[in-house]
Amino acid sequence: MDPFPTSPPDQTPEEEIAREVGLWRPFTQAVRDLVDASVLTAVDEDEIRAAQAEIEQIVSRLRKEQLSETLGMTHRPNGRRRPWGNPVIGVRNPIAPPLVVRTEATGRAESDFHCGAAYEGPPGLVHGGVVSLLLDQMLGQAVGAGGRPGMTGTLTIVYRTGTPLGDLRCEAWIERHDEVKTWAKGHIIGPDGVTAEAEGVFILPRWVRERMAAAAAGEDVPPVPGLRIFE
Amino acid sequence: MDPFPTSPPDQTPEEEIAREVGLWRPFTQAVRDLVDASVLTAVDEDEIRAAQAEIEQIVSRLRKEQLSETLGMTHRPNGRRRPWGNPVIGVRNPIAPPLVVRTEATGRAESDFHCGAAYEGPPGLVHGGVVSLLLDQMLGQAVGAGGRPGMTGTLTIVYRTGTPLGDLRCEAWIERHDEVKTWAKGHIIGPDGVTAEAEGVFILPRWVRERMAAAAAGEDVPPVPGLRIFE
Numbered sequence: 001m002d003p004f005p006t007s008p009p010d011q012t013p014e015e016e017i018a019r020e021v022g023l024w025r026p027f028t029q030a031v032r033d034l035v036d037a038s039v040l041t042a043v044d045e046d047e048i049r050a051a052q053a054e055i056e057q058i059v060s061r062l063r064k065e066q067l068s069e070t071l072g073m074t075h076r077p078n079g080r081r082r083p084w085g086n087p088v089i090g091v092r093n094p095i096a097p098p099l100v101v102r103t104e105a106t107g108r109a110e111s112d113f114h115c116g117a118a119y120e121g122p123p124g125l126v127h128g129g130v131v132s133l134l135l136d137q138m139l140g141q142a143v144g145a146g147g148r149p150g151m152t153g154t155l156t157i158v159y160r161t162g163t164p165l166g167d168l169r170c171e172a173w174i175e176r177h178d179e180v181k182t183w184a185k186g187h188i189i190g191p192d193g194v195t196a197e198a199e200g201v202f203i204l205p206r207w208v209r210e211r212m213a214a215a216a217a218g219e220d221v222p223p224v225p226g227l228r229i230f231e
Numbered sequence: 232m233d234p235f236p237t238s239p240p241d242q243t244p245e246e247e248i249a250r251e252v253g254l255w256r257p258f259t260q261a262v263r264d265l266v267d268a269s270v271l272t273a274v275d276e277d278e279i280r281a282a283q284a285e286i287e288q289i290v291s292r293l294r295k296e297q298l299s300e301t302l303g304m305t306h307r308p309n310g311r312r313r314p315w316g317n318p319v320i321g322v323r324n325p326i327a328p329p330l331v332v333r334t335e336a337t338g339r340a341e342s343d344f345h346c347g348a349a350y351e352g353p354p355g356l357v358h359g360g361v362v363s364l365l366l367d368q369m370l371g372q373a374v375g376a377g378g379r380p381g382m383t384g385t386l387t388i389v390y391r392t393g394t395p396l397g398d399l400r401c402e403a404w405i406e407r408h409d410e411v412k413t414w415a416k417g418h419i420i421g422p423d424g425v426t427a428e429a430e431g432v433f434i435l436p437r438w439v440r441e442r443m444a445a446a447a448a449g450e451d452v453p454p455v456p457g458l459r460i461f462e
Contacts, residue, residue, distance in 0.1 A: 027279050029285040033270050035325045037293040038262050039316045048258050051289050055261040058282050062268040072351040083268045095326050095349050096264045118326050120303040128383040129367030133360030152359040156387045
């Protein structure tokens with residue numbers, strides 16, 4: 001959650017973005033299904049080897065033309081953020097479960113999602129590090145939604161009990177903030193209640209702090225959509 | 232890092248395990264390459280749709296026979312642990328970079344690894360939650376290697392600076408322990424030094440604590456390989 005002001009604004013029309021999502025979402029879901037099938041399959045070795053050869057073929061075709069920079073580098077700052085490569089929410093990232101996040105401008109984020117076999121740590125449970133991955137993202141979403149985006153400064157996870165694989169819910173919200181830091185909390189909820197709690201400190205990116213300093217010095221700082229600090 | 236005593240010991244001979252690794256490692260690497268190609272490809276839409284259709288075909292073939300339980304549930308406790316589904320180190324998990332971990336019985340773990348575009352959070356940087364995922368695993372490896380396995384109780388990450396995508400190193404070690412808890416620390420090192428630090432508290436699993444209580448009560452508790460507590 002760190003909009004960078006150096007990228008040019010994304011001028012892509014809504015319909016074009018919707019069309020691109022319509023292309024990438026099912027493709028990425030197919031790769032995600034392949035990841036899941038990979039950790040669960042019990043077919044015989046010949047079938048595994050045949051699948052491998054076909055996958056290698058597909059990879060070499062997909063690699064014929066590649067982006068000159070990562071998806072994150074083409075990240076758009078101005079109300080049109082497209083974090084498609086994000087490993088938690090990215091519509092183009094097969095590693096992402098993906099979480100579909102609902103946010104509120106009060107600084108709140110929530111998501112109902114599913115964690116399958118590829119996210120397993122202890123038997124039948126979500127890997128503790130995956131729990132922290134999801135919570136870091138969700139706390140970041142909450143502070144971003146609240147108009148106080150930032151890089152994670154510190155993150156603390158308290159594991160109350162194992163988080164079972166399956167359908168889960170994550171909630172995050174802003175607790176408080178000072179000029180530069182925002183404190184957020186969140187938790188993951190399984191079928192039997194809260195399994196893990198998080199607290200994070202997020203630090204406003206330097207370009208935001210520079211604009212704040214410029215505004216304080218009386219300079220005319222134009223508002224940035226979604227960034228309530230200058231409103 | 233939580234060996235469960237309920238699974239039967241893995242009787243598979245070494246050569247058979249090596250053969251299975253020889254099958255799964257290149258297959259999983261092909262899927263991992265596909266994940267990477269998915270977030271980086273710039274081929275045209277027809278090619279994406281064609282690849283999707285072929286991937287869906289492969290998935291349905293792999294799903295014809297599936298394991299009756301997740302890989303974690305078939306996890307082996309007795310010195311023959313096979314965490315093949317683990318999302319950080321699993322030889323059968325395409326989500327895992329994967330980390331190849333060297334451990335020392337003093338309670339130390341280290342790994343040199345690569346994080347590509349699929350792990351990106353802020354532009355050009357590893358997602359902060361991925362940083363915590365890797366550190367959680369590595370701290371768990373350190374306490375396990377030190378003969379004090381455990382479930383993560385709390386995990387705190389301090390982000391010193393962004394962790395650049397690319398070649399990285401992670402180190403973790405046991406700091407101290409009391410009867411039930413083990414404190415571990417670790418960090419990730421990029422080309423310019425430490426980027427993030429972690430501290431975690433790991434709690435001995437219940438079955439270990441029960442054996443400890445039994446031993447304290449004078450019962451004859453047989454040693455468990457790799458678990459130095461009863462030696």
